[in-house]
Amino acid sequence: MTPFFSTLLGACIGSFLNVCLRRWKSGGNILYPPSQCPHCHQSILWYDNIPLLSFLFLKARCRFCDEPISWQYPAVEGVTAILFGLSAIRFQQEEKLLLLVASFFFVGFMVLLGTSDLNWKLLPHPFTNGFILAGFLSPISGAFFSLTDFYRAVSHFVLVGSILYGITQIIPNGLGGGDIKMGAGLALWLGLSKTVFALFLAFGAGFVVTAPLLWKKKITRKSMIPFGPFLSFGSLVVWFWPDIVTRWGMGL
């Protein structure tokens, strides 16, 4: 699949992820009712629902009530589009369509989890459960295809989950249950050494972003800082540039 087509597909999947996020919040299912404006509850017309473009044409306002449309929609669509394009570039030489599809799932879950944590400071169970299930089914972990890989995947899953659980016991209010599930799920997709590396990158990025805010007293030590977006960031770096793990001498 060409990077161009993958990018277009990514924009559409991003639009679908927006629906998932909105529906989780409002409690509806994914197919019904049709998308509505959260302010005036008018159904959104199909031509106002084109990823990225409609947001520009409508100048970020609802056609009916003129209330602003959240920037989250085009941001999720744009980021997903870029990550799908990157997936095509990264995996096209390997000529394994299955790997590319797995990458689409992985980056989609990273966007979904990162955005929910940013929005609500929590990682909803349906999303983390889906991520873990997809990890077991993916050709990356191989757990679904061979018993040896299954045992290895389960041991990585339990090990990373236990380490993160241990951290929550030492540092209360640090990580939540959703973070533990997401981290353990990552072990299925990235394996052990890359997951550890992704965690380091996430803690590092979290520190770089929150230290200045702490310094300027915009937040306090007791503020809830969502870890999911940083974990998504670290995982995506490791996903697309796995070489940095070995280059930094972390290859186990």
Ligand SMILES: [Zn+2]
């Ligand atoms: Zn409206």
